Amino acid sequence: MNLEQLRNKTVLLLGKSRAFASDEFEEQLRLHAIALVRDSDTNKEPFALIIEGKMMSPYEQQASDALYEKKAAPFIGIDPFEELLARNINEESLLMALKLGRDKERLLAFLKNGALSDRFFLRLVKLYDFNGEDFFENDANRDVTAALIERFYENIERNHNVQYATLGLMHLVAQTSEPLLLETLVSLEPLRKALQNEEKSANVSILLSIASRPAASQEILGLFVKNGSLALQKIVACREDCPKRLQEKLYETKEKQIRECLSKNPALTLELSQKLLPEYGANIAAHRVLDREFFELFFEGFAPSLASNLSLDAWMQQRLFEKGDFEVLYALACNKALEANLWERLFEKGDVKISEALFANEAAPQEKLRDTLKEERYHEALACNGNSPKDVLQELSHSQNPEVLQALAKNENTPIEVLYQLGLESRFERFVKENKTFGKHIQTHNIGWQV
Numbered sequence: 001m002n003l004e005q006l007r008n009k010t011v012l013l014l015g016k017s018r019a020f021a022s023d024e025f026e027e028q029l030r031l032h033a034i035a036l037v038r039d040s041d042t043n044k045e046p047f048a049l050i051i052e053g054k055m056m057s058p059y060e061q062q063a064s065d066a067l068y069e070k071k072a073a074p075f076i077g078i079d080p081f082e083e084l085l086a087r088n089i090n091e092e093s094l095l096m097a098l099k100l101g102r103d104k105e106r107l108l109a110f111l112k113n114g115a116l117s118d119r120f121f122l123r124l125v126k127l128y129d130f131n132g133e134d135f136f137e138n139d140a141n142r143d144v145t146a147a148l149i150e151r152f153y154e155n156i157e158r159n160h161n162v163q164y165a166t167l168g169l170m171h172l173v174a175q176t177s178e179p180l181l182l183e184t185l186v187s188l189e190p191l192r193k194a195l196q197n198e199e200k201s202a203n204v205s206i207l208l209s210i211a212s213r214p215a216a217s218q219e220i221l222g223l224f225v226k227n228g229s230l231a232l233q234k235i236v237a238c239r240e241d242c243p244k245r246l247q248e249k250l251y252e253t254k255e256k257q258i259r260e261c262l263s264k265n266p267a268l269t270l271e272l273s274q275k276l277l278p279e280y281g282a283n284i285a286a287h288r289v290l291d292r293e294f295f296e297l298f299f300e301g302f303a304p305s306l307a308s309n310l311s312l313d314a315w316m317q318q319r320l321f322e323k324g325d326f327e328v329l330y331a332l333a334c335n336k337a338l339e340a341n342l343w344e345r346l347f348e349k350g351d352v353k354i355s356e357a358l359f360a361n362e363a364a365p366q367e368k369l370r371d372t373l374k375e376e377r378y379h380e381a382l383a384c385n386g387n388s389p390k391d392v393l394q395e396l397s398h399s400q401n402p403e404v405l406q407a408l409a410k411n412e413n414t415p416i417e418v419l420y421q422l423g424l425e426s427r428f429e430r431f432v433k434e435n436k437t438f439g440k441h442i443q444t445h446n447i448g449w450q451v
Contacts, residue, residue: 002084002088003032003034006049009035011047014064016055017054019113020082025085049073049081051076051081052077052078095123095124098124111128126188130190134203135166135203142164146164149162152172166203169206170205182217190203195224204229207229207232218241221239233250233253233258234258237258247262251276259279263279266289270294282302285302286308295316303320304325307329312335314339329354330357340365343358347368355378360381360384362386364387373395383396387413393418397418405422406428409428413437419438420432
């Protein structure tokens, strides 16, 4: 069915509309040249369509049954019909009418209309005027914000009333992978007002979260560089997807903290690397994604930092190993990208400190981790290794060493039953609660907030 088939015809509505307010429902039909007859005029046949709305009275139900019995017209439920109506809205005309008419009540009604597409909803919400107040500061603002959260929040039925709390916006940002949603949030007045705010507040926290999200678009990053606070600019400066033009703008601020963040950017341009090298060479060597040119640039002066870089290939690791310097070897032993053959050669050095780093390294072969269980001096290293086999971690839970038990409480690979056991002790309770694996387990069992 399409609305064009109903043009210049009459439809009957039994009951009430659901997504559209009564007047708006009739107005949308009028725009399509469709006449509407309500339940009190069921004798005005013929009807091109009969719509079964919500809250039908016993009289309306009887009328519906009689009309169905005599096959007076095709029937349709209110929900699919309103979805059809919503799909056929002339968006540009409606947006223009709402802008010119400044009809806040009509706009509010549309924002509460679940039949509208997400994309159109986001266009509409940008029209809403918060009147200088916060998201939940008055009834209208609260209703709009709640409608926004309800529409996009995942599994909202598991978080009762989260749409009425700022935490709901924080969760929404953490959940989404939609750049358009983040762009819309940033455009709303309460967040625009917080852009340059350096003080702690809920809206500042939302902006900082947006700045960290992979879904934050280049438009958002550009806005934060141009008009954002120092805290926002620092986050953008660290992002690997920060483009060359924004890196250069950030560098030109001459702000020391921003330049330090740039020096830790894995995608820092060669030009800026050379400019920042005298002051931040160690940072760049440790974080910049390496090719041979970058490796040679930092090999002599910053070898220990270079040895901690996760993008080292086998040739680069071998070059660093051959230097024989303890700091370089220790940094290699800690590097999660360590090649298996170099793990063995570093272990053969027999140095306890290097060996501790090797057993704490997730690149360690699991058979080596099991073999080391009998050596108590390496228990803490095994307990903090996210790649330690679960049976090894289970065995370590019987340790009397509080440092080993604390490492287990923090380890996201520790079995849930061990985490429960550790959580019963006050000295480890906080570490268990902060453990992401434990948090996901709690969420899976409908306890706490769903993020």
